[in-house]
Amino acid sequence: MLSRLFPDRSRKSASSTPPDCVVWAVGDIHGRADLAEPLLTAIRADLTKAGTGRRVVVFLGDHIDRGADSRGVLNQLCELDADPALEVHFIRGNHEDRMEAFLLDPAVGPSWCDYGGRDTLFSYGVSPPTMRGDMPGWVETARALAEALPEAHHRLLQRQKLSVTVGDYFFCHAGARPGVPLADQAPEDLMWIRQPFLDHPAPFDKVVVHGHTPTEIVVSDARRLGIDTGAYATNVLSAVRLAGQSRFLLQAKGRAEHISVATSELKT
Numbered sequence: 001m002l003s004r005l006f007p008d009r010s011r012k013s014a015s016s017t018p019p020d021c022v023v024w025a026v027g028d029i030h031g032r033a034d035l036a037e038p039l040l041t042a043i044r045a046d047l048t049k050a051g052t053g054r055r056v057v058v059f060l061g062d063h064i065d066r067g068a069d070s071r072g073v074l075n076q077l078c079e080l081d082a083d084p085a086l087e088v089h090f091i092r093g094n095h096e097d098r099m100e101a102f103l104l105d106p107a108v109g110p111s112w113c114d115y116g117g118r119d120t121l122f123s124y125g126v127s128p129p130t131m132r133g134d135m136p137g138w139v140e141t142a143r144a145l146a147e148a149l150p151e152a153h154h155r156l157l158q159r160q161k162l163s164v165t166v167g168d169y170f171f172c173h174a175g176a177r178p179g180v181p182l183a184d185q186a187p188e189d190l191m192w193i194r195q196p197f198l199d200h201p202a203p204f205d206k207v208v209v210h211g212h213t214p215t216e217i218v219v220s221d222a223r224r225l226g227i228d229t230g231a232y233a234t235n236v237l238s239a240v241r242l243a244g245q246s247r248f249l250l251q252a253k254g255r256a257e258h259i260s261v262a263t264s265e266l267k268t
């Protein structure tokens with residue numbers, strides 16, 4: 001099956017991974033464990049076929065919120081991370097940042113729930129207060145969430161990074177501030193930036209691979225790879241395979257028992 005998914009022919013880009021290295025970058029999952037399951041199954045099968053070289057998987061952040069099963073998604077990520085044959089990296093997205101902020105400061109609860117946190121709480125069996133101003137209720141909700149989080153989920157959140165570099169690719173959640181070296185980017189920009197990064201035409205010294213801003217189709221050019229296709233709303237979860245100078249797109253589409261997985265070459 002994988003020979004059909006990933007044929008030997010490939011369109012070349014100027015950027016490259018290191019020799020004998022395959023990298024998978026997975027876009028914003030947002031609680032869609034149903035889409036993540038077949039996508040990650042295909043990725044693991046491909047990496048098994050890849051042999052004994054360096055096999056890297058980078059999750060670009062926003063694993064949680066908005067979709068119905070954030071807990072299930074973190075279970076899937078922990079399972080993949082437990083494979084000693086794989087090098088797995090977790091990028092901190094703005095949604096993970098707000099969840100972690102809520103655990104430290106329950107006053108963040110109402111704003112976090114406004115854009116998806118409520119769905120994450122429900123996935124852990126925790127109900128938020130009915131009133132935004134119920135501070136004792138938010139304190140209790142934060143305590144209940146901390147207790148409901150499995151230790152493996154705590155460790156995953158603590159291990160998250162703001163960025164990862166592999167070969168000619170720089171992986172982060174949202175993008176990077178133009179005019180600032182990639183090594184000196186502010187955490188707020190890596191997690192939150194949009195238009196200043198998206199609208200600036202000049203390339204960085206590496207191709208920026210990111211999520212955060214949903215687009216109908218994956219953006220692939222010499223400057224950036226944007227792979228957030230809005231899974232929670234569009235029922236399309238995307239990942240990109242980078243090996244040498246080739247780029248392939250893998251997508252899981254649909255809902256419930258009607259999910260399909262397909263691949264295509266990416267142009268630059």
